Amino acid sequence: MASHLVSRMASVHLPNFSEVGRKIVGAALNYKSLAKDLKVQHPQRPIIFLKATSSYIKVGQDIEISKSDIVNYEVELGVIIGKKCKKVTESNALDYIGGYCLALDMTNVSILSEARKASAPWDLGKGFDTACPVSKFIPKEDIKNPDDVKLWLKLNGDIKQNGNTNDMIFSTAHLISFVSQFMTLEPGDLLLTGSPSGVGPVRPNDVLECGLDDLVTMKFSVKPTD
Ligand SMILES: CC(=O)CC(=O)C(=O)O
């Protein structure tokens, strides 16, 4: 990866994710514990969706929801791509990581459930404004193994999610390799690796706090749009 990109990404927060990155790519139902909660079978291959980059928010901004919608929190490890990545093998895939972040894959379940029933796209359920809160950039060297990091989430102080990426169905390397067979991943793209068990709804004025190992914590408030 070009050294200027490393220093740009390491020294700043959100704005550079969207300046440099072109995509937010999400993996769905990638945790054994969540599949068990939802009583669904493990997917045969990764289920991938795109989230609009206009959905990024950083600490200090609020998650905005309509009072009439059910919107779920999902705490996730975010992988930030460091260099152009096209049709890479699983064994080489981790070389394309530029760093990490902690992310919330906020999901409008009201819209997503309708879309799933109608076999329609997930875009509005996943990509609405404020649907992708992210932490500061975490340098690649700080995470020795992305398939073994703890992540947790509290809702109004109560622990709701307490997982480890070692519970993922498809490894980080598998996800990067898989996506890269179809779409080129580019520097600054964000890959959301899925959420462990315990996802659930937020209400206006709730506070979400989450963390990744001892590397980062972040807090976001939920505000009504209506
Ligand atoms: C249906 C979902 O929201 C799945 C998802 O994003 C996940 O992380 O699992």
Ligand SMILES: [Mg+2]
């Ligand atoms: Mg998710």
